[in-house]
């Protein structure tokens with residue numbers, strides 16, 4: 001039956017011929033594990049295509065939903081964690097394997113006549129693979145994706161003459177945005193894989209035409225092996241191991257949740273994927289006018305060196321022992337890549353993470369009125385007076401007889417002689433002046449807001465009375481900085497108890513590390529380091545600020561989403577603790593926009609983490625990742641091991 | 657023949673063994689890879705949407721015994737898309753504490769039906785199903801009575817649990 005169908009097909013399409021062509025090959029010098037890399041790259045590329053296409057069932061390439069849709073796949077779709085994990089780690093595997101394949105070809109001298117064209121196509125495949133590895137992580141448009149896009153687009157912008165054109169074409173506009181995501185998506189899922197697929201076929205055809213180059217030693221070439229099944233068996237072993245490793249990595253090292261994009265975020269240190277770290281580190285050496293040498297010159301030079309390799313290295317000698325220059329070059333290149341990658345991995349960002357973004361606008365505003373404290377902007381001072389209440393300053397500082405007593409009262413005595421710049425720094429980064437200050441840094445207040453508050457403080461310093469906003473009645477929400485999601489319900493900054501539903505922060509999976517940094521800046525002064533502290537709160541029923549680690553059991557929940565929904569209203573809307581006259585109360589970080597929704601999402605991920613709950617909890621895993629991994633290991637071991645034993649017995653029987 | 661290439665030759669040769677075990681390995685990898693692919697295809701296709709209580713509005717001024725269409729904002733959660741949409745329900749007030757709440761979706765094929773006060777009937781414009789004030793089918797192709805929705809009153813505010821049901825069948829099954 002099968003042979004009949006086969007015959008029917010063969011009369012119309014040369015199936016058997018194609019299969020024979022792809023499998024039947026004599027291998028001079030026999031099979032080797034050194035030859036597995038090409039096949040492995042091919043198979044991993046197939047994995048990438050399949051898992052990539054599958055992600056399209058869920059992922060949407062938009063600036064507002066990209067990250068969420070990916071996280072939906074990862075946490076709420078059975079085995080979604082595995083689809084994404086395989087794709088993510090598959091990319092790394094593919095780049096490693098391409099590197100090894102290239103190294104093997106280089107060391108064996110297999111690029112030499114007559115295989116120059118095979119080599120050229122191979123270089124094309126390398127570039128396409130790197131381009132895919134670069135465009136992929138951009139797509140979710142999260143913290144990481146955005147900054148990678150920024151780097152890509154800015155690098156293109158450094159090109160001489162055509163910089164702006166290249167930059168705008170790549171970004172799809174004059175600034176990053178939806179069109180940028182669409183463009184990278186278009187490249188990553190259609191153009192690049194399409195070309196790569198065609199190139200892979202060309203590469204295979206060229207490879208089949210001349211076969212493997214085999215050992216350089218003539219004597220060793222006598223022995224021959226067969227591609228199928230001898231070499232394919234070795235390839236199969238490697239592919240099986242790689243596949244299991246990818247599942248293991250997906251289970252034990254899931255890709256990072258870098259947090260929702262927040263362009264106001266100043267703590268995030270954009271670093272590329274590991275495979276571009278060497279380049280990232282190298283770029284640091286090029287500043288100013290030399291920058292294009294790094295961004296454009298070096299990649300171009302390496303590419304040209306690779307492309308023309310078979311043309312400038314024409315000697316037919318393949319034995320690496322007699323190609324000293326080639327091997328030294330190789331060693332230097334590999335050492336450079338590895339050293340730079342390690343340096344890049346451990347490098348600290350140049351700017352400090354003290355959370356004191358330079359208040360550019362505010363600083364500029366100063367220069368016009370600098371040194372002349374009489375030139376006060378009364379309008380600004382009035383707005384500042386409102387902000388002092390709505391941003392929560394009066395929770396700690398007394399102003400005109402009302403407010404908390406944790407911080408010093410805003411009196412003219414206190415503020416006399418303080419410069420505008422000093423006050424700006426004090427608001428943005430209190431620890432700069434007082435290392436032990438418990439005052440939260442107001443990192444996300446706009447420059448305009450800070451300016452207004454400083455106007456207010458300077459006016460107070462001169463004894464001018466500008467009415468501060470009333471405690472429980474904040475003004476309507478301050479202007480929303482461009483690019484931030486619009487808040488729907490501006491509520492008073494401080495209200496008795498949390499109220500209102502969880503806000504958008506509660507739906508985004510934040511990044512724990514960023515959350516820890518923000519917590520350190522804004523929450524630690526009251527809740528203690530790692531949320532453990534018992535900071536006194538006189539006048540409250542508890543006497544201390546409630547610790548967050550462990551958190552009040554009525555707020556705790558094993559389900560991450562429920563847990564977040566429980567704590568979100570407190571962070572958004574603030575609350576006043578029970579008790580006769582509590583000195584400290586929870587600030588309304590969301591309503592007052594002292595923290596952006598994205599920052600709050602990160603803080604929430606951190607608070608959950610402190611309480612042993614993973615914000616990125618997989619609610620519908622299909623099978624628990626680790627269980628699944630070990631199940632696969634057992635099944636593979638059992639089936640293949642069992643087969644081995646059975647085969648051995650059978651052979652014994654026949655021999656007898 | 658090609659099938660000979662793939663399957664073991666009827667020998668116990670080393671190559672026969674290699675072919676078999678290679679096929680086995682490739683088969684296993686493919687089989688394991690199928691698991692997430694099937695999981696991804698199924699996804700949430702069979703998951704009931706969570707229904708939620710929605711504040712429909714104040715009913716103190718509603719006329720007695722007369723169906724009124726009440727519109728209300730409803731926060732939907734559809735996979736990763738969260739947005740507020742407008743839904744409506746038909747509310748019939750029998751007394752200050754007794755109500756009937758009908759889903760506005762025609763159980764025939766899902767059109768929006770309307771109340772015709774002159775006929776004292778609900779009539780669906782799509783295929784002409786006619787329902788009494790009680791929801792009973794009076795005519796047309798409708799397979800079942802109008803779908804009632806769970807409700808509760810908090811003082812004068814009506815809260816309704818927004819649910820949808822499969823259309824075109826005699827049973828009232830949630831979707």
Ligand code: FES
Pocket residue numbers: 762763764765766767769780781782783784785796797798
């Ligand atoms: S949909 Fe209402 S009668 Fe058919």
